Amino acid sequence: MEAPGGSPGRGVPPTLAGTGIPFAVHNANKRSAVLNPLDEQHRRRFDELTASADIVVDSGLPGAAAAYGTTCAELADRHPHLVALSFTDFGTSGPRSSWRATDPVLYAMSGSLSRSGPTTGTPVLPPDGIASATAAVQAAWAVLVAYYNRLRCGAGDYIDFSRFDALVMALDPAFGAHGQVAAGIRSSARWRGRPKNQDAYPIYPCQDGYVRLCVMAPRQWRGLRRWLGEPQDFQDPRYDVIGARFAAWPRSVCWWRRCSPVRP
Structure with a gap:
């Protein structure tokens, strides 16, 4: 339902034929009553x-x-x-x-x-x-x-x-993710100031661009293992749990960097 004159969102740029593209996308397949x-x-x-x-x-x-x-x-x-x-x-x-x-x-x-x-x-x-x-x-x-x-x-x-x-x-704030990110890490070893959030979902250079890894569920973890050759260091079922993977974070990052098809 819109007021006479239409929703203010109709004119928000960028526009096409006088109508805001964001408005058109968000309201596709809808009928309007004034x-x-x-x-x-x-x-x-x-x-x-x-x-x-x-x-x-x-x-x-x-x-x-x-x-x-x-x-x-x-x-x-x-x-x-x-x-x-x-x-x-x-x-x-x-x-x-x-x-x-x-x-x-x-x-x-x-x-x-x-x-x-x-x-x-x-x-x-x-x-x-x-x-x-x-x-x-x-x-x-x-x-x-x-x-x-x-x-x-x-x-x-x-x-x-x-x-x-x-x-x-x-939006992945500290309330929801810090306990996972910091699992198994001594408080004295944690990053000072704001969290070093880029380590939670690392970005690696590859031959044709970049890839960002976000491995949460056990199914995703096992798929990543298969893709990278089933390394023996991470076959233990305890690594199906995200907290155990974060506890072994420095070792797993080294493994990912060694196994990934990185850019020369």
């Missing part, structure tokens, strides 16, 4: 559309549904079949519910900046838009899980979605 909440007929149309929908996502700040005299939670209560998601920066309740955030603010608060840039000096901001895009994917997954549950049990749901919460989980 509604004015000040028009009583449009308010009734809003009620009709939400009553017939399977999923409603309220991405307005503080909530586009508020302009129609309701909230996402009220819509879910009114229509038991409906999966309704409220998409805000910090959730609709709690001490930060009235806060607003840009992508750089969310990078900082989620812990991502502690792992970005050199280990001394000022952190380096990731490209703008990654935080928002990451949160949008998390919201889509949450909605689809709730919709699948509705198909199974017949009841809809209300999801109070926080961009901040999504980024804390998804």
Whole structure:
């Protein structure tokens, strides 16, 4: 649903034939309804559309549904079949519910900046838009899980979605990865200052470019072993566990460098 005049995102460059390419990509295969909440007929149309929908996502700040005299939670209560998601920066309740955030603010608060840039000096901001895009994917997954549950049990749901919460989980911050990265390493031997994050997913020069290794699951680890000739040093089943591999990190890095098809 768009306000009269269209969504502001329609004009965000780069554009093609007057329409923002990001807007066109993100809204492919969608139909749009232009509604004015000040028009009583449009308010009734809003009620009709939400009553017939399977999923409603309220991405307005503080909530586009508020302009129609309701909230996402009220819509879910009114229509038991409906999966309704409220998409805000910090959730609709709690001490930060009235806060607003840009992508750089969310990078900082989620812990991502502690792992970005050199280990001394000022952190380096990731490209703008990654935080928002990451949160949008998390919201889509949450909605689809709730919709699948509705198909199974017949009841809809209300999801109070926080961009901040999504980024804390998804952008690989210290909360989620440091325990794995530092497994088996004495605190006195750890890198001082910000974590040396490039070692978690190393990049190696190869004959035709570069390759970055991200080996998490046992299946991935065994596949990497086969690809590099099944070295005897790493046949022990304990290396199926990521913590054991990180504990042997210096030795495994030497092995990867020796076995990989590196650039001369």
